[in-house]
Amino acid sequence: MIHRQMLFLLAVCTVAAAGATVTQAQQDAPDDEARIRKNIAAYLEAFRNRDADAMAALWTEDGEYLTPGGELIKGRAALKESFERNFEDNEDVRVELDDPSVRVPSPSVAVEEGTAYVIRPDAAPEVINYVAVHVKEAGEWKLDSLREADAPEPMAADQLQQLSWLLGRWVDQDDDSTVETTCKFTKHGNFITRSFRVSLQGEASLEGTQVIGWDPVKKTFRSWMFDTEGGFGEGTWNQQGDRWVVRTTQTLTDGSRASAINILQPQEDGSYIWQSTGRDVDGHPQPNLGPVTIVRQ
Secondary structure, three states, X not given: OHHHHHHHHHHHHXXXXXXHHHHHHHHHHHHHHHHHHHHHHHHHHHHHOOOHHHHHHOEEEEEEEEOOOOOEEEOHHHHHHHHHHHHHHOOOOEEEEOOOEEEEEEOOEEEEEEEEEEEOOOOOOEEEEEEEEEEEEOOEXXXXXXXXXXXXXXXXXXXXXXXXXXXXXXXXXXXXEEEEEEEEEOHHHOEEEEEEEEEEOOEEEEEEEEEEEEEOOOOEEEEEEEEOOOOEEEXXXXXXXXXXXXXXXXXXXXXXXXXXXXXXXXXXXXXXXXXXXXXXEOOEEOOOEEEEEEEEO
């Protein structure tokens, strides 16, 4: 009986002590998180300054870095050499972080998770997901482990959400003509179809269909257009600030070649402004069109 009571009391004391430790850790966590975030900022600053020594100093002596390609770099000295080589090979590269999370599950271990953007001139940013482990040594937080992996490529349907403002029925009308456009997702949402109808004096003069999709190789939106006169064409879509620039080439019914730069600028009221510049048919410049406000019905 006494033996069981002693075990019971020992268990109670152990639980109480553990509770006190967790409480203290919880109390220290905000300060620890602030110190870790300060280290994160210092790491980014050292990268911007191309300071391999300062970056390596933020690691533990035996720290490990696993690159997206599967290479394991172990130890502060090897890390420093790796940073130096990277700076030599990539002079214009920048790195930005997307508000990483920091958890402090114990008094001496913290976990950082986030997304990094590797930015190079004239190229789309490289997106990398990462998990970093920080440990406290002699009262100072150090980076002990970093695991990186290329972020999975978004599905075409996810990419097309950027153009979801096009969905619906649109009308551009004046005294002589009417242009009606209807946009919708295809099944599974991997393409957008735009059917259009041009009417003059109330009579349909031209109809056609445009299909817009995501090109995972060129990392851009592409479109293909076919009209009832037998013409066909294609275009590339790129976002520039608050507007979309569509560069098109087209083969007309008579075999001539046309090109244009169409600009679509969404407005806060749900409409968008359309204009066409740089118009050309077989090397002969054509007048610009627009700007025209297109209204959703």
